[in-house]
Amino acid sequence: MSAIVEIRGVEKRFGAIRALGPVDLTLAPGERLGLIGPNGSGKTTLINCLSGLFVPNAGTIRFDGRDITQEPAHVRARLGIARSFQIPRPFTGMSVIENLLVPMDYLPIEAGAREGRAMEILASVGLDGRRDAPAEALSQLELRKLELARALVIEPKVLVADEAMAGLSEGEIDDVLALLMRLNQRGVAIIMIEHIMHAVMRFSQRVVCLETGRIIAEGLPQAVAQDKHVQKVYFGERAGR
């Protein structure tokens, strides 16, 4: 089974600082990948390169066999890469359902069917009761669900959830995890960036750990959790059993 995402030799520099790279990473279709690493390790930079917000200084990115390294973000979205943002970025000044209509304008769905489809997606994340609520009025959890709902409109093959559970209570975290699991069962590959360790470990089939822009560990969740480098990076020099 060929990889749906292939990242080869990707590097990203900001002026003199090398934020990322070189990094090699693949993602299989329908896979659940966890991406961990301390702050500043390059996780968000990596997915910004994947989703198209940044253009890497070196390396290639292939999606579903196609080279997308130079493609702008909106084209990648149409191809099937969706992402949520670390700090939710709802379309303020619009209602919840209008937030979903924005991406839908670019899909070949009949005008009459759009609202119905949007309501389906809202229902799948549990926001159908808030369809006319202004985006500004949503709670943290609802905002995160809206982020995910909006990402789902484009029927992605890959969803990147960037700290989708930050700031949520335990019950809310379970909520979002269940949502992502249901999504995955429909065949969507998911890259989860998280600091909430128990969530990442429960959810992921494979975990990758970044540190100062390089991959320092990769493998099964348990193995990565016990890796000495990973523990050093998270807990300091003297940790590590």
Added chain:
Amino acid sequence: MSWRNFLLVALLIVAAGMMLPRALENPYYFFAGYVVLQYVVIATGWNILGGYAGYTNFGTSAFFGAGVYTAAFLIKAFEAPLLVQVLAAAGVGMVLGLVTGYLTLRIQGVYFAIATVALVVVLETVVHNSDYLGGASGLTTIAPPAPAWFGGQTQYVFCVMLVLALVAVGIARAVEHSWVGRSLRAIRASEPAAEACGVPTLRMKLAACAISGGVIAMAGAPYPYYASHVDPLSAFSLTIGLNALAMPLIGGTRSWIGPVIGAVLLSSVQQITTVTISSEFNILAVGLMLIAFVVLAPEGILGLVSDLRERLGGKRVTP
């Protein structure tokens, strides 16, 4: 208001406007009314980019002046009819908008604002150095006699500007209620999020730049006939740039009604104060109002009305 109703109202307004030259004796009403309508067009055009998409144009007078001088050039070179002048001005404005947008929109919003200021000076300098366009002292542009119905040039251009105002508002309304407007609002709210969910943000912004530039330039086209004389100082005047900013901000940027309210209100007040007090006071007052609204009521009058309705009625009405 559906499209059919809107067109109906528009036609009624045009008909009423055409009646006015027969009803009102004093040409001053048309003289002042022209300015108010001109600002309706300018403010509406500005708002398509500034309000809907959130990209501030500080150099509105560049586009207005371009429209004025395009018309003046066509009068001098070809004695072109007014309709051609208007269409050409709109075309020039669109191209200018596209170029400015393309140069700057790939970076950040702030640079677009700065570039628009630069554009004013560049265009003004070009005109200053062009003898054909009259240089610093300007060009005299006497209009051919107006159609008899109107009774005078001022009344005629007033009615022309009335039609242009309705066209401008029609365009703004069409954009606002379409998927274009929705995408622009998304861009205003969060450009990265819009891009990430499939909105071709650059293309949409360029479209808004072009439409906005075209409408603003269109407002300048009848000016040579209105004033019988064009010069860089009045064509590229700072007051135009200032008002283009203040009127939508004070009226409300979310909808096409806001710039109309702002234009009518501010322009009428200015007509009165410039004559009775002084033009410096005018600028001071506008500056203070601008700051007050930006800090206290960023959604403008429309926002205040909406807040009031919420407080009285209960549910918040999403614009």
Added chain:
Amino acid sequence: MVFLDLALNALASGIALGCIYALVALGLAITFGLLHIPNVAHPALVIAGAYAVVLANMRGIDPILAALVLTIPFYAVGLAFYEFYARAFERRGRGNTLQSLTLFFGVSLIVEIALVVAFGTDLRSVSVPYVGRSFEFGLIVLPYRFLVPALLAPAVILALWLYMTRTHAGLAMRAVAHDERALSISGHDPVAIKRHAFGLATALAVLAGAALVIVGPVDPFSGRIHLGRVFAVVVLAGLGSIPGTLAAAIVIGVAEAFVTAFLSPSWAPGVAFAILLGTLALRPNGIFGTAR
């Protein structure tokens, strides 16, 4: 040879002008280059500074001396200005660009009108003993009224650069430009730092005002021609680069001088703006800037 004469003098006056532009742009290099606050009111503040210097000069005080003393009240004004801005926007969370630009635009108008009301629209200038005399070196003839303010600029820039790289407060300012969150975690108050930076920028404005009014008379609206020049300098230099400001300003000054000498003075105002547009199109990060 006439060409060489013209060229050398254009070069000399261009460099001198460039130094002065750098001084005018310095305050903006801090507020916009480092803090990313688009303070379009800065040129108006520079002109206000020029008028303050004119007032002092009417009492016989040397303009540069007056400016140095005036940096203190202008610093205070800068602090107050930032407080107003911060209260209006940054503490509200998402104050967007349109609103802050409009705020500064409004402030610049009010400053200009206040100057008109206080001083009228006539041109004002200062009288200094060295006006009218020129410095001569070979083919180059440079009036002292250009030379003296031009020498002020590198001195001030050097002082500022030392401050930004050697003192704690200066380093804190550069740090706030990079990562505000990290800075606040390490115990510094980003708001206080930004406020101090704004105060500093406004203090620099009065020095720039003195330089401008020595070169030539000013009126309340003189700030407008400089707006584009100043942004052109900051953008060409690249955001965040203080030494780059001097280099970029000199490039613009020399370009203007050459256009004035070999084409015509009426094309000069367009030069800075054309350079600005060109930079934005071709190399938006400027010559020395760090990519965002």
